[in-house]
Amino acid sequence: MPVVWLPGEGFLANSYICGEVLIDAGVFPMAVAPYAEEITAIVLTHTHYDHTAHLKELRDLCHAGVCVHALDVRGLVDDGPSLAPLFVARPPGIAPDRLLEDGDRIGDLEIIHTPGHTPGGISLYHQEEKALFCGDTVFPGGSFGRYDFPGGDRVALSRSVERLAALEVEGLYPGHGEPVREGGGRHVRASALALRGS
DSSP: OOEEEEOOOTTSOOEEEETTEEEOOOSOHHHHGGGGGGOOEEEOSOOOHHHHTTHHHHHHHHTOEEEEEGGGGGGGTOHHHHTGGGGTOOOOOOOOSEEEOTTOEETTEEEEEOOSSSTTOEEEEETTTTEEEEETSEETTTEEOOOOSTTOOHHHHHHHHHHHHTSOOSEEEESSSOOBSSOHHHHHHHHHHHHHHO
16 A cells, blocks of 8 residues: 655645545645545544645545544634644635544544544554554654643543554654654654653
């Protein structure tokens, strides 16, 4: 299963294409255009503006349904949970096509509810490939998402990272920075250890 990494520019988050799924929508539409006809779903790991900046344009370009966890829907329309004012911007202002819950599947990807950075944050796991798309929940090098934004929760984040640390992970695909193609589980376990000590 090839994963296409579309690096985020500046403060904008990475996006990834896995099969027919576009994960996160911060990248410019021209980066997604070569793959647009293949994409049937846009899945948001959470609704902070850096992950949704080009959601409207990407939805229209790909003719794809927008999927988000129910607890993060407000970030699509409200300034506070979207953090859009920090980026001198407005949230996308659209309704999702599908509300996700823990354990749902989109293609070969399992939805894992990983609150802490936001209430409705999710990660996506491809079991066969041992690939984890973790949004801003964990980062390579033992780092983890901030929990001091509105809706953040350190205890919930710690539980989420512990849950991810129990998975078999090779490819780790974070919301920011470079992905790790092998041995990603070591990074997730390091993040869990760091959170225990913080």
